[in-house]
Amino acid sequence: xxxxxxxxxxxxxxxxxxxxxxxxxxxxxxxxKASEFERNGLPTxxxxxxxxxxxxxxxxxxxxxxxxxxQGKLVRVLKGNIIDIAVDIRRDSPTFLKSVAVELSDKxxxxxxxxxxxxxxxxxxxxxxRFLYKCTEEYSxxxxxxxxxxxxxxxINWGISNPLVSEKDLNLPxxxxxxxx
Numbered sequence: 001x002x003x004x005x006x007x008x009x010x011x012x013x014x015x016x017x018x019x020x021x022x023x024x025x026x027x028x029x030x031x032x033k034a035s036e037f038e039r040n041g042l043p044t045x046x047x048x049x050x051x052x053x054x055x056x057x058x059x060x061x062x063x064x065x066x067x068x069x070x071q072g073k074l075v076r077v078l079k080g081n082i083i084d085i086a087v088d089i090r091r092d093s094p095t096f097l098k099s100v101a102v103e104l105s106d107k108x109x110x111x112x113x114x115x116x117x118x119x120x121x122x123x124x125x126x127x128x129x130r131f132l133y134k135c136t137e138e139y140s141x142x143x144x145x146x147x148x149x150x151x152x153x154x155x156i157n158w159g160i161s162n163p164l165v166s167e168k169d170l171n172l173p174x175x176x177x178x179x180x181x
Contacts, residue, residue, distance in 0.1 A: 046134035061121015070116035072136040080126035081105030146172040
């Protein structure tokens with residue numbers, strides 16, 4: 001069983017295809033194998049797993065943590081489908097404030113690796129979404145930061161109107177005012 005690692009338009013962000021092997025009982029799929037992740041330059045140590053459950057039309061993000069608690073994330077959809085977004089917030093990067101958008105679903109069985117130095121968010125497209133992500137660092141309120149999902153400088157097309165967004169996310173700063181890497 002082999003994972004397929006595909007660098008995105010920002011090469012540090014990696015789509016990971018995880019083959020499924022169906023039979024009359026259902027299917028089997030490996031979701032993580034340290035040797036293959038290591039061989040492809042991705043982390044093999046994750047310190048925290050998070051789960052979210054959302055209804056259709058929800059936007060979560062754009063979230064990140066600063067050093068020394070910056071998080072890389074390995075994300076996957078258990079049920080439903082989303083557009084997952086990673087935004088480069090490394091000020092010295094040639095792709096600063098550029099983004100990667102990938103559809104993840106329980107049908108395509110893909111994962112996305114988002115390294116530290118990127119803000120992360122997603123929009124739910126199905127009636128119900130169950131979303132799992134592994135983090136390379138534990139949550140730290142002290143280092144938690146975010147950028148508004150509708151920042152005009154980043155200009156993400158979320159593909160929906162009238163999204164459901166938390167009060168906390170609505171009050172995040174624009175990128176020009178945010179503390180970034």
